[in-house]
Amino acid sequence: MPGNLFIVAAPSGAGKSSLVNALLKREPGIKLSVSYTSRGPRPGETNGVHYHFVSKEVFLNMVERGEFLEHALVHGDLKGTAKSAVEDRLNAGEDVLLEIDYQGARIVRALLPKTISIFILPPSKDELEQRLRRRAQDAEDVILRRLQGSREEMAHAHEFDYIIVNDRFDTALEQMVTIVHASRLRRDSQLIRLDSLLQQLLT
Numbered sequence: 001m002p003g004n005l006f007i008v009a010a011p012s013g014a015g016k017s018s019l020v021n022a023l024l025k026r027e028p029g030i031k032l033s034v035s036y037t038s039r040g041p042r043p044g045e046t047n048g049v050h051y052h053f054v055s056k057e058v059f060l061n062m063v064e065r066g067e068f069l070e071h072a073l074v075h076g077d078l079k080g081t082a083k084s085a086v087e088d089r090l091n092a093g094e095d096v097l098l099e100i101d102y103q104g105a106r107i108v109r110a111l112l113p114k115t116i117s118i119f120i121l122p123p124s125k126d127e128l129e130q131r132l133r134r135r136a137q138d139a140e141d142v143i144l145r146r147l148q149g150s151r152e153e154m155a156h157a158h159e160f161d162y163i164i165v166n167d168r169f170d171t172a173l174e175q176m177v178t179i180v181h182a183s184r185l186r187r188d189s190q191l192i193r194l195d196s197l198l199q200q201l202l203t
Ligand SMILES: Nc1ncnc2c1ncn2[C@@H]1O[C@H](COP(=O)(O)OP(=O)(O)OP(=O)(O)O)[C@@H](O)[C@H]1O
Pocket: 010, 011, 012, 013, 014, 015, 016, 017, 018, 019, 131, 132, 134, 135, 166, 167, 168, 169, 170
């Protein structure tokens, strides 16, 4: 796997998408995998950019054809990462980032153990609720379902390689950038380059 695979997970509203978008601006070499989902688009969401929005039937057909690297039921909606969005890019040496939940993260880690996984925590329960409400994108019942689901998601934080508390946005972003840079310095991320350098240095 010549490219690095990153997973970012968090309870809904912790600021995962905001951080990932800011990270991708800082590190344009990282490609974000666009997930498939059976949920409908929110105002402002575009098909093919935020998600591939498909019907439940289409999603389940893709499951049957083995087209997903992982998929899960998240907050009542089907969500999944297509194999094609990940494997070709990694093999071409590109870094890929998945914004997925803890269930999907487990599956991916089992398949690709070198995956670098990051979990984002909110600074408090109250702030998490405030962020969901200030975002003003979901109906009350959806917000309540997400808050309930957030406990379950956070109970799996310890399964991840890195944990970032998103209190001050800029600090959390710097921490994500640090993880990305450190990952690229791992020996196995540099094997091809190091091989020729070491050969030259040792002869
Ligand atoms: N450090 C921060 N301080 C204050 N507000 C923040 C911070 N980070 C993100 N936010 C705000 O919190 C809200 C939720 O953020 P965001 O949509 O990125 O969350 P998310 O974890 O991706 O949620 P979901 O999983 O539901 O998509 C947004 O309005 C965002 O602007």
